[in-house]
Amino acid sequence: MSELISAVTGWQTLLTAILAFGLLPGVALRIAVTIYPREHPRRRELVAELHAVPRWERPFWVAEQLVTVAWEGIPERVRAVRLRLRGRATSSQETDADELYLLVSNNSRRDAYITALNTLSLEHRRVLVMRIGQGMTAEEVAQQLGTTPGAVRVAQHRALTCFRELGFGETEPQ
Amino acid sequence: MALLNNPTGQHWGYELGKQSGVRSGVLYPLLTRMLDQGWLTDGWEDPTTIRNKRPPRRYYKLTDEGRLRLGGLLVEARTDARFVGLQWGFA
Numbered sequence: 001m002s003e004l005i006s007a008v009t010g011w012q013t014l015l016t017a018i019l020a021f022g023l024l025p026g027v028a029l030r031i032a033v034t035i036y037p038r039e040h041p042r043r044r045e046l047v048a049e050l051h052a053v054p055r056w057e058r059p060f061w062v063a064e065q066l067v068t069v070a071w072e073g074i075p076e077r078v079r080a081v082r083l084r085l086r087g088r089a090t091s092s093q094e095t096d097a098d099e100l101y102l103l104v105s106n107n108s109r110r111d112a113y114i115t116a117l118n119t120l121s122l123e124h125r126r127v128l129v130m131r132i133g134q135g136m137t138a139e140e141v142a143q144q145l146g147t148t149p150g151a152v153r154v155a156q157h158r159a160l161t162c163f164r165e166l167g168f169g170e171t172e173p174q
Numbered sequence: 175m176a177l178l179n180n181p182t183g184q185h186w187g188y189e190l191g192k193q194s195g196v197r198s199g200v201l202y203p204l205l206t207r208m209l210d211q212g213w214l215t216d217g218w219e220d221p222t223t224i225r226n227k228r229p230p231r232r233y234y235k236l237t238d239e240g241r242l243r244l245g246g247l248l249v250e251a252r253t254d255a256r257f258v259g260l261q262w263g264f265a
Contacts, residue, residue, distance in 0.1 A: 041216075042202065044229060045187065051228040052188045061188075067199030072206070151210045158215070 025058040026050060032066055035073035037080040039122040042072065083146050116162075124159035131156050181241050184217075184233035205234055213240030 029050055033043045046065055053061045117125050123145075130141045131152070138149040138156075145152070191201045208214045215237055219230035236244070 041232065044218075045202075045232040048229040048231040049186070049188050051226075052186065052231065061198070064198045067197070068202050071199055072203045148210070150212075154210055154212050 020059055021055050025062040029062045029065060032062075032069045033073070035069050035077055037076055040073075040076060041121070042068075079146050120159055120162055124155055124162070127152055127155045128159045181236055184235055186231055186233055190234070208240065209234075212237060213243055 029046060033046050036043050050058065127141060130136045138152045141152045142149045187202060191198050209216060214234045216232055216234050218232055221230050224230060
């Protein structure tokens with residue numbers, strides 16, 4: 001009995017508990033979410049959600065997230081790699097900035113446009129530039145980005161909402 | 175059902191999973207689908223409102239279409255024998 005008590009209260013047990021319920025879940029989760037493409041919101045979301053999980057529950061919750069990451073993250077990563085290989089989309093901010101410059105080169109509020117666009121996620125920027133700047137249809141944009149026309153319209157709507165909140169009026173293409 | 179418990183409020187992923195009993199491996203992809211279909215909108219916590227040192231969390235809100243569609247689905251589910259065991263905690 002005394003051996004059991006000393007085993008439970010020993011420093012090795014304490015250290016194991018600290019690692020299992022303190023350090024390791026966060027480390028494991030941060031490693032796992034790198035499977036998602038760099039700009040994917042799930043990377044930030046899952047790490048932030050970990051802070052809402054009670055400490056005793058974290059190892060089990062993180063283990064569940066491995067399912068989320070496998071089910072969702074791997075296909076997203078594969079899709080992003082395929083798009084990059086096909087050259088249909090780039091993650092280069094310089095390319096986005098070049099297209100934006102062309103879009104607003106004659107506009108006296110160019111700098112403000114660029115600042116506003118940089119507050120959007122990469123996906124929203126791409127959709128706005130393609131739909132409004134280049135006049136592509138939702139179907140064409142969906143084909144370029146490897147997604148559905150419905151998802152393009154939703155992303156466009158959200159991007160324009162952010163833009164309007166920043167004080168830039170823009171009409172949505174039909 | 176968990177979303178309709180507070181149809182106009184913000185919902186957080188972890189709490190939704192607890193209320194609905196849906197595993198997070200299923201929940202998050204489901205939320206993404208609902209986002210893509212326009213039933214939900216999302217956003218991030220305002221960092222200035224966070225008291226302890228943690229990153230801003232992502233929240234989800236039902237859109238008008240989402241409320242309509244989910245409400246319709248639940249009305250159908252009431253008459254479906256597969257869901258008889260569920261507790262209907264709202265009007």
